[in-house]
Amino acid sequence: MEIHSWSLKELQDHLRKGDLSPREAVEGLDAAVAERDPAVQAYLSRDLESALRLADEADVNLPLGGIPIAIKDVINVEGQPCTCSSKILEGAYLSPYNATAITKLRAAGAIPFGRTNMDEFAMGSSTENSGIQVTHNPWDPERIPGGSSGGSAAAVAADEAFAALGTDTGGSIRQPAALCGCVGLKPTYGRVSRYGLVAFASSLDQIGPITKTIEDSAMLLQAISGADPRDSTCLDKPVPDYTAALGKDLKGVRVGLPREYFAEGIDPQVKSAVEAAIEVLSSLGAEMVELSLPHTEPAIAVYYIIATAEASTNLARFDGVRYGHRTAAAEDLMTHYGRTRAEGFGPEVKRRIILGTYVLSSGYHDEYYLRAQKVRTLIREDFSKAFEKADVLLSPTSPTPAFRIGEKVDDPLQMYLADIFTIAANLAGICAISVPCGFANAESGITLPVGLQLLGPAFGEEALLRVAHAYEQATDWSSKKPPLAPAKSGA
Amino acid sequence: MPTENFDVRYVAALVRLELTDEEASTYQQQLDKILDHMRRIDAIDVSGIEPTAHANPVFDVMREDEPGKSFSPETALRNAPKQRNDQFVVTKVVE
Numbered sequence: 001m002e003i004h005s006w007s008l009k010e011l012q013d014h015l016r017k018g019d020l021s022p023r024e025a026v027e028g029l030d031a032a033v034a035e036r037d038p039a040v041q042a043y044l045s046r047d048l049e050s051a052l053r054l055a056d057e058a059d060v061n062l063p064l065g066g067i068p069i070a071i072k073d074v075i076n077v078e079g080q081p082c083t084c085s086s087k088i089l090e091g092a093y094l095s096p097y098n099a100t101a102i103t104k105l106r107a108a109g110a111i112p113f114g115r116t117n118m119d120e121f122a123m124g125s126s127t128e129n130s131g132i133q134v135t136h137n138p139w140d141p142e143r144i145p146g147g148s149s150g151g152s153a154a155a156v157a158a159d160e161a162f163a164a165l166g167t168d169t170g171g172s173i174r175q176p177a178a179l180c181g182c183v184g185l186k187p188t189y190g191r192v193s194r195y196g197l198v199a200f201a202s203s204l205d206q207i208g209p210i211t212k213t214i215e216d217s218a219m220l221l222q223a224i225s226g227a228d229p230r231d232s233t234c235l236d237k238p239v240p241d242y243t244a245a246l247g248k249d250l251k252g253v254r255v256g257l258p259r260e261y262f263a264e265g266i267d268p269q270v271k272s273a274v275e276a277a278i279e280v281l282s283s284l285g286a287e288m289v290e291l292s293l294p295h296t297e298p299a300i301a302v303y304y305i306i307a308t309a310e311a312s313t314n315l316a317r318f319d320g321v322r323y324g325h326r327t328a329a330a331e332d333l334m335t336h337y338g339r340t341r342a343e344g345f346g347p348e349v350k351r352r353i354i355l356g357t358y359v360l361s362s363g364y365h366d367e368y369y370l371r372a373q374k375v376r377t378l379i380r381e382d383f384s385k386a387f388e389k390a391d392v393l394l395s396p397t398s399p400t401p402a403f404r405i406g407e408k409v410d411d412p413l414q415m416y417l418a419d420i421f422t423i424a425a426n427l428a429g430i431c432a433i434s435v436p437c438g439f440a441n442a443e444s445g446i447t448l449p450v451g452l453q454l455l456g457p458a459f460g461e462e463a464l465l466r467v468a469h470a471y472e473q474a475t476d477w478s479s480k481k482p483p484l485a486p487a488k489s490g491a
Numbered sequence: 492m493p494t495e496n497f498d499v500r501y502v503a504a505l506v507r508l509e510l511t512d513e514e515a516s517t518y519q520q521q522l523d524k525i526l527d528h529m530r531r532i533d534a535i536d537v538s539g540i541e542p543t544a545h546a547n548p549v550f551d552v553m554r555e556d557e558p559g560k561s562f563s564p565e566t567a568l569r570n571a572p573k574q575r576n577d578q579f580v581v582t583k584v585v586e
Contacts, residue, residue, distance in 0.1 A: 092572070094569065096562060096566045097562075188547070189545075190546075190549075203544060203545050203546065204546075229554055232549070235549065297531075298531055301531050302532060305532075316506075319507075320572060321571070321579050321581055322571055322579055323571065324570070331582075333581070333582045333584050334507070335509075335582075336581075337507035338509035339509050341506075341508045341509070342509040342510065347514075350503075350508060350510075351521060353506050354499060354502050354503055354508065354518060355522055355525065357502050357505050358497060358502045358522075359529075361502065368529065370542055371532055371533075371537060372529075373542030373543055373544060374543075375535055375537060376542070376543040377541055377543040378537070378540060380546065411521075413525050413528055416525070427543075427546065428546060429546020429547045430546075458546075
């Protein structure tokens with residue numbers, strides 16, 4: 001059996017029927033990773049022994065009983081490394097506790113399996129900012145998998161994971177999911193606890209699922225959602241049955257098309273794939289509504305001011321005293337700090353904490369940070385107005401398919417501008433999902449996945465899943481496998 | 492124009508980060524360009540607009556003040572680069 005090609009739901013069915021044991025599932029997955037990961041390099045580490053121990057005691061009747069889930073290496077799992085793909089933590093930190101999302105996964109019976117690569121401290125859109133290794137897109141090893149959750153998305157796309165957790169601060173779940181051809185859901189801010197997630201930008205970060213199907217996304221979201229006394233920003237809202245939202249038709253559903261999200265700068269093949277998806281949704285009964293999100297363009301500036309400001313304070317904790325790397329050569333405290341951080345952080349992290357400190361510094365705070373927070377209010381208001389006219393909004397997830405490794409590393413601003421369609425959801429705190437919607441042809445024989453983004457109002461995950469599921473069922477994009485993971489059956 | 496006063500070395504010192512000459516010159520150039528882009532928000536009229544600090548604002552989240560389990564000294568110190576007598580060792584602060 002090629003078990004690794006199964007979806008999370010398929011694995012659950014087989015485990016419950018008794019076709020295979022959780023131990024066999026973990027071993028089968030591990031064998032697939034051993035075979036495929038040298039080419040993809042999605043995983044930073046995996047602890048087979050502890051996964052097998054959990055598998056042996058798993059109860060398959062629990063909601064995710066016996067199912068291995070890959071974990072982005074920014075979420076604490078007790079006793080495991082959590083490097084954040086940074087030299088400052090690599091080999092110098094083992095988590096003393098579980099993140100709440102992990103505690104909830106364990107309560108649902110799931111098995112944390114393997115730690116996936118990412119941009120250092122989740123800062124980036126290509127996973128090239130990893131301080132540890134470069135992850136390759138399973139559809140074309142010369143291209144980036146997206147980021148920052150590039151390892152999680154590449155692992156799911158290459159059938160090296162049944163499903164994975166990622167984190168999304170400005171698109172870091174949705175964009176890699178789009179570029180690798182998987183489903184990525186960024187929950188509403190406050191839907192999933194951030195306790196135990198190493199903070200990048202505290203007012204924007206959310207943990208969410210990267211999966212092969214919409215049903216899997218609903219199942220994983222179900223397991224990790226809900227209030228947490230350890231995170232006061234995690235809201236005490238009832239968690240609905242997300243799988244109950246699936247299978248409904250789209251009659252009467254209003255889909256908003258924000259004018260600004262279809263402006264220039266979109267790759268023509270991405271544009272035609274998204275336009276074809278609009279046709280499909282219309283044919284399923286959805287009603288298209290043209291509308292406007294006037295503050296789309298300034299959202300990038302607002303995002304990079306707020307996110308770097310928050311990062312500069314969050315990353316102050318890496319001081320070489322309580323955990324992580326500490327410089328060997330420091331005779332005084334200032335040198336200790338300055339050199340520890342110079343040796344531990346990579347270029348993008350350095351740029352961002354400098355930028356964040358600058359926009360918060362005396363004399364510039366009002367000009368940059370405070371002003372950005374005010375424009376953030378306008379961005380939220382844009383969405384509030386849009387959701388009066390539409391139940392969900394639709395756009396491309398990324399303006400282009402996966403770009404080449406190395407293509408944008410020297411120009412951080414160009415890299416930032418590619419986040420245009422995803423960052424506003426984080427600023428507004430709403431939910432959004434990326435679903436495979438077709439392919440773009442690169443050079444001879446190479447096809448690259450394209451993602452469709454749906455955005456929903458705060459706590460509107462059911463509407464997102466409903467529309468995304470109807471679309472997925474009407475098309476067959478999700479069943480396509482990259483050349484690294486041929487969709488064949490039999491041993 | 493604040494951007495013109497952006498001095499990468501001064502800000503790096505504030506954020507406790509040593510930079511090589513090469514890093515300083517590259518980051519100065521890259522961040523000047525990024526700050527220039529960020530100044531586009533100057534054109535937006537924000538008079539009378541309240542700032543948003545959190546997307547879904549909640550205020551005064553209270554819980555019972557009950558003692559709970561916490562790390563043992565061994566657990567808390569396990570990742571410390573240097574420790575002695577159940578304490579973190581820091582680089583000398585006083586002369």
